[in-house]
Amino acid sequence: MYKYDPSSSKAEEFINHEEILETLAYADANKDNIALIDEIIEKAKLRKGLTHREASVLLACSDEEKNQEIYALAEQIKKDFYGNRIVMFAPLYLSNYCINGCVYCPYHLKNKHIARKKLTQEEIRREVIALQDMGHKRLALETGEDPVNNPIEYVLESIDTIYGIKHKNGAIRRVNVNIAATTVENYKKLKDAGIGTYILFQETYHKESYEKLHPTGPKHDYAYHTEAMDRAQLGGIDDVGLGVLFGLEMYRYEFAGLLMHAEHLEAVFGVGPHTISVPRIKHADDIDPDAFDNGIDDDIFAKLVACIRIAVPYTGMIISTRESKKCRERVLHLGISQISGGSRTSVGGYAEPEPEEENSAQFDVSDNRTLDEVVRWLMELGYIPSFCTACYREGRTGDRFMSLCKSGQIQNCCHPNALMTLKEYLLDYASPATRAIGDELIVKELQNIPKEHVREIVVKNLAEIEKGNRDFRF
Numbered sequence: 001m002y003k004y005d006p007s008s009s010k011a012e013e014f015i016n017h018e019e020i021l022e023t024l025a026y027a028d029a030n031k032d033n034i035a036l037i038d039e040i041i042e043k044a045k046l047r048k049g050l051t052h053r054e055a056s057v058l059l060a061c062s063d064e065e066k067n068q069e070i071y072a073l074a075e076q077i078k079k080d081f082y083g084n085r086i087v088m089f090a091p092l093y094l095s096n097y098c099i100n101g102c103v104y105c106p107y108h109l110k111n112k113h114i115a116r117k118k119l120t121q122e123e124i125r126r127e128v129i130a131l132q133d134m135g136h137k138r139l140a141l142e143t144g145e146d147p148v149n150n151p152i153e154y155v156l157e158s159i160d161t162i163y164g165i166k167h168k169n170g171a172i173r174r175v176n177v178n179i180a181a182t183t184v185e186n187y188k189k190l191k192d193a194g195i196g197t198y199i200l201f202q203e204t205y206h207k208e209s210y211e212k213l214h215p216t217g218p219k220h221d222y223a224y225h226t227e228a229m230d231r232a233q234l235g236g237i238d239d240v241g242l243g244v245l246f247g248l249e250m251y252r253y254e255f256a257g258l259l260m261h262a263e264h265l266e267a268v269f270g271v272g273p274h275t276i277s278v279p280r281i282k283h284a285d286d287i288d289p290d291a292f293d294n295g296i297d298d299d300i301f302a303k304l305v306a307c308i309r310i311a312v313p314y315t316g317m318i319i320s321t322r323e324s325k326k327c328r329e330r331v332l333h334l335g336i337s338q339i340s341g342g343s344r345t346s347v348g349g350y351a352e353p354e355p356e357e358e359n360s361a362q363f364d365v366s367d368n369r370t371l372d373e374v375v376r377w378l379m380e381l382g383y384i385p386s387f388c389t390a391c392y393r394e395g396r397t398g399d400r401f402m403s404l405c406k407s408g409q410i411q412n413c414c415h416p417n418a419l420m421t422l423k424e425y426l427l428d429y430a431s432p433a434t435r436a437i438g439d440e441l442i443v444k445e446l447q448n449i450p451k452e453h454v455r456e457i458v459v460k461n462l463a464e465i466e467k468g469n470r471d472f473r474f
């Protein structure tokens with residue numbers, strides 16, 4: 001039996017099965033313990049986060065009144081750390097060749113009827129120009145695991161291509177990367193290529209289920225996969241993004257595992273995860289989500305988002321177009337800080353829509369609106385869509401970023417950057433209706449910049465953007 005140790009480098013010790021079972025039993029035993037729940041809520045109000053045990057009690061809490069307090073606190077923490085900004089991004093699938101056997105993903109090796117595709121550098125150029133023409137500045141690169149078709153050299157060359165494309169006023173300024181667990185040496189190469197965040201979903205923290213869900217291929221190795229973020233850190237990547245695929249295992253087990261992973265990174269590297277993603281399993285070619293027993297409904301999903309927000313206030317939270325407009329609207333205010341818009345989950349598909357008979361998508365998109373529609377919708381809801389990519393370009397990564405984030409000082413950068421990048425978007429890509437709402441919003445939000453000299457700089461920069469200059473940032 002493994003012993004629980006958040007500082008261990010061994011997967012089974014920092015994500016410890018017995019510790020999770022004890023946590024779940026503790027949460028069950030205390031789900032109606034109002035005195036303890038109150039105590040945990042009071043601690044959460046300090047905005048320094050909660051342990052996996054404390055947060056698991058809140059997740060299990062069945063008292064309606066206390067649950068309303070939990071939602072209200074999540075909303076307040078979201079406001080305090082992120083204001084009303086939502087950062088925009090889009091996924092770009094480079095290749096769906098994959099040698100793994102993940103039973104929940106249509107790219108698994110045995111799926112012979114899905115169209116297999118890999119973008120050439122020329123195709124990447126066309127896709128990126130299409131993404132730039134939509135207004136995107138931040139991408140998440142996705143590939144299957146296949147050392148022959150998608151070796152690290154291919155990923156590095158693609159990153160180089162993407163950063164090199166300057167089309168009209170467009171530019172991709174931050175490339176986040178979501179590729180299979182790899183070696184320290186390869187993580188170093190990704191760092192040198194100038195990536196933003198390295199994202200890798202754990203899928204499930206439950207080792208036995210993990211091994212069943214990944215019956216073949218290198219991903220079958222639970223420890224190698226679970227320890228990937230440690231290797232990424234050793235390779236110099238200090239912004240890493242976690243996530244599980246909700247629906248594979250019991251959500252309360254995953255929640256405790258996710259927080260233990262965050263605690264582990266904090267204990268060993270002094271910096272928790274940069275982001276947490278909350279995907280739920282969805283329909284796709286060859287995949288029926290109903291075949292998995294642990295699907296969660298929208299109410300539980302909202303509670304999960306709220307409890308993650310309270311437990312790790314300083315970690316960005318991402319929601320994709322797997323979720324519908326209605327569901328996204330419900331959880332935005334509870335803690336989401338980044339969303340995708342206008343996404344294609346096929347390999348290619350931005351420059352030209354993929355012919356129906358050639359479906360290469362990883363999952364069905366539930367929110368099919370254009371980026372312009374998503375941006376307008378956000379503003380109508382009172383949010384500021386932000387195309388900011390400033391931090392890693394200013395060297396604010398890892399613990400430097402986290403200390404600014406934890407002290408709340410990062411707001412002094414995020415808010416003005418959101419207004420300036422939104423202005424670029426409005427001038428270069430927005431429809432007239434979106435532009436009208438956006439211009440009004442910027443005037444209003446300028447008043448919410450507390451420091452006068454910062455406001456003056458922003459006003460000056462906005463005038464420069466009107467004249468055609470671009471890429472101002474704090």
Ligand code: SF4
Pocket residue numbers: 098099100101102105106107108109143144145180219
């Ligand atoms: S989840 Fe990733 S590794 Fe698994 S089959 Fe899909 S692309 Fe391959």
Ligand code: SF4
Pocket residue numbers: 087386388389390391392410413414415417
């Ligand atoms: S300033 Fe940094 S943290 Fe804030 S939105 Fe921009 S990149 Fe994100």
